[in-house]
Amino acid sequence: MPVIIVSADDFQQGREIAHRVAGVLGYRFLGRDLLARVAQEKQVSQQDLARALDEPPGLLSRRSRRQRLLSEIEAACLEQLLEDNVVAYGLAAHLYVRGVSHVLKVRIINEPEQRANILAQTGNIPLERARKLAQRQTGGERRWSQDAYQLDQTDPSLYDMVLSLGTLEQDKAVEIICDMVGYRKFQPMTYSRKCLRDKALAAQVRLALMERFPDIRVEANDGTVVAYIQSLKKDQRKKQEQVRQMAGELPGVRHVEVHVIRDYFGQAAQSSR
Amino acid sequence: MAIITISRGSYSKGREVAEKVGSRLGYAVVSRDVLLGASEQFHIPEVKLVRAIHDAPSILDRFSHGRYCYLAYIQSALAERAVNDNLVYHGLAGHLLLKGVPHVLKVRIIADLEARVAAEMKREGLSQGQARELLLRDDAERRKWTQNLYGVDPWDASLYDLVIHINQLTVDDAVDFIVQAASRECFQSTPESQQKMEDLALACRVKAALVKDDCVDVAVTSQFGNVMVYTKQGDRRSHRLEDRVKPLVKRIPGINHLEVRTGQPFPPEAC
Structure with a gap:
């Protein structure tokens, strides 16, 4: 219902x-x-x-x-x-x-x-x-x-x-x-229930990661989690690995994909030091 | 026995809803007919009335008062129709033109923009980008129109009794809800509410007559046929207004008493 x-x-x-x-x-x-x-x-x-x-x-x-x-x-x-x-x-x-x-x-x-x-x-x-x-x-x-x-x-x-x-x-x-x-x-259908389950999973993953990655955005689809994070170019690999590891440990997560959005402000700040 | 105004954006399926509500309740459904009525009654080309109710007023309009005059004619034509009760009006600003009637x-x-874009593409044979641009421009125009003339945002839900989103809910569902709501006791006309409607129609008739006589920037109210004409201008110009107002008592049936009040702010219920 x-x-x-x-x-x-x-x-x-x-x-x-x-x-x-x-x-x-x-x-x-x-x-x-x-x-x-x-x-x-x-x-x-x-x-x-x-x-x-x-x-x-x-x-x-x-x-x-x-x-x-x-x-x-x-x-x-x-x-x-x-x-x-x-x-x-x-x-x-x-x-x-x-x-x-x-x-x-x-x-x-x-x-x-x-x-x-x-x-x-x-x-x-x-x-x-x-x-x-x-x-x-x-x-x-x-x-x-x-x-x-x-x-x-x-x-x-x-x-x-x-x-x-x-x-x-x-x-x-x-x-x-x-x-x-x-x-x-x-009335609930298989697909609409799945959509709600995906939202719940995405919310759990985001919550687990947001202390470390405050700007993280997460989407989920049937256990596959796609995370979007901001990072400088030099930290990119390390951060992607961290997200994969942290998210992968959560129940219900089968596969993690991490997309990096380039942190241009951070990059500019670094290069001007 | 009720009056239903349905405000809608283009391609929001509002027309379909209005027509189905009208046929379900056996009510008259009007939209463009109001403009035709005003066009015949006041001898104004329909195209000017269409522009007055669709395009947002330009800076020049603010000086020429043209649009305000056409709006007075349209309001009067709609009020004449609404006096007979059992009416579904769909189109712009019905809820504002019939304000104060219980x-x-x-x-x-x-409706969702994507669904509207798809409907416009299908009907007009436009590309997605063109259809979207047209709809957004149309929405902005309607918004500007209502904001300029009435100082409110037509998207503001608090102006309506019911806002229905056609997406999950279908046209037939919307019709069900509207018919159900219209059957509520508070929307049934009573002798008192009918009197208010008749007073509004009379006030609109007086205003349209004054506007036709070049007396713009006036507001009119009526209570049991006692008509008040308000003008913000001071005493000097009020004599001229009074001279034009007096003959209306004989010309317009239903006026018991007519008075001009000068230098006063317009009451909110005035048309």
């Missing part, structure tokens, strides 16, 4: 809808509870993980650490999504699970005025300030997703459907999502 |  990924501009509302969808369909709800498990297994702070998912990059934030935390979440989430019948929410899965046909992606939004009203009520602030806050939050969401995944998460083309709670009530949104799951196109 | 279901249909 399909996997459902819900994204929302209001965290609480989205969470409630995702929960209700999981309840109606009898699916497992995969939410921020996953962070506690990742924190325990990887010895990182749960707060840091949540912050990496929520906060837009600041001027002084350490990008590499944030990317690492996000990769931890991504790898753990993808592993969970390999089992069917899951409703995922709040883990940014809509940004890294793309091109998998049995994954249904829905975004829930509010009309700008309605969103400002919610913020004014929950934060007990004047409406004018709430409007500005809503605008700032949307901008922040955009900056966050562009920085972390080079995608704008407010772009409707990332989703199969966008539902506005301005006119549709929550009940209707839940009903529509549950209806969509029944469509034949969202 | 029983309008605003839908946007989107």
